[in-house]
Amino acid sequence: MDIKILVLVDNYVPRPQGLMGEYGLSLLLEKDGVRILYDTGSTGIPLISNMHVLGVDPTKMDYLFLSHRHLDHTGGVLKFLETRGGAPIPVISHTMLYEPSIATLGGRTREIGSGLKEGDLESRGGRPLFIQEPFELIHGVWVSGEIPREWGPSHTEHLFRLEGGRLVEDRMDDDMALYIDIGKGFLAITGCGHAGVENIMEYGEKLLGKPALGIVGGLHLVMSPPGRVEKLVDYLISKDLKVIAPLHCTGPQPHWLLANKARDAYRPSGAGDLMEL
Numbered sequence: 001m002d003i004k005i006l007v008l009v010d011n012y013v014p015r016p017q018g019l020m021g022e023y024g025l026s027l028l029l030e031k032d033g034v035r036i037l038y039d040t041g042s043t044g045i046p047l048i049s050n051m052h053v054l055g056v057d058p059t060k061m062d063y064l065f066l067s068h069r070h071l072d073h074t075g076g077v078l079k080f081l082e083t084r085g086g087a088p089i090p091v092i093s094h095t096m097l098y099e100p101s102i103a104t105l106g107g108r109t110r111e112i113g114s115g116l117k118e119g120d121l122e123s124r125g126g127r128p129l130f131i132q133e134p135f136e137l138i139h140g141v142w143v144s145g146e147i148p149r150e151w152g153p154s155h156t157e158h159l160f161r162l163e164g165g166r167l168v169e170d171r172m173d174d175d176m177a178l179y180i181d182i183g184k185g186f187l188a189i190t191g192c193g194h195a196g197v198e199n200i201m202e203y204g205e206k207l208l209g210k211p212a213l214g215i216v217g218g219l220h221l222v223m224s225p226p227g228r229v230e231k232l233v234d235y236l237i238s239k240d241l242k243v244i245a246p247l248h249c250t251g252p253q254p255h256w257l258l259a260n261k262a263r264d265a266y267r268p269s270g271a272g273d274l275m276e277l
């Protein structure tokens, strides 16, 4: 088994390699030679530039997976497809990809959805596959589909969607993870973690029938209520994970706690970081 996870775009750039950062996430997942682009960052500018710096050929990608519809994960989709010169590629996303997403932060209301509309992907070579249910994308890599909220809180504060012209609370049902089977267990790959980290991990265990051994991606703890970060860190430690690589919207406090409490598993990551398993 040959698994690589390369961080292409993140809020944080750890080393001076000529890489760009932005508020967003994009990962290259490679398993047994099959390459999946997981999210595309906010604008596509760091994505394409960092691919160039890191020697990643955008034309040699087999799938594009979008974890959820927020712009900081979908904003680089069109630039990515255009850089490929319209070469066909399957684009796996939830059925809500084109729905607006409204955020109310600091007294301001903003649209933070993908801004994509029907035809945008197809006209640039994207072959959309809209899903809600789990399925095995390639051997040993599962798309979660919608994640039940049975085991812990979700992270959807300040988020709304439109229903009949009115703003209603958004559960972010479109938030999906990938689960990579690594033999004795699996790694969970999260975009923003809106579904809630406990839900993402426990649902993966139910779906794959084996234990979670790691988590890589955004844990969305930046706007958590008091006590939430400590509780989640304790949960992660209780799982006896081998890898905890928080990225993107995790926020600084979990890094500090995990660096102190989960020294063996905690991996300070960021753009340019390559994890090989």
Ligand SMILES: [Fe+2]
Pocket: 024, 025, 070, 072, 073, 191, 192, 218, 248, 249
């Ligand atoms: Fe995000």
Ligand SMILES: [Fe+2]
Pocket: 068, 070, 192, 194
């Ligand atoms: Fe998000």
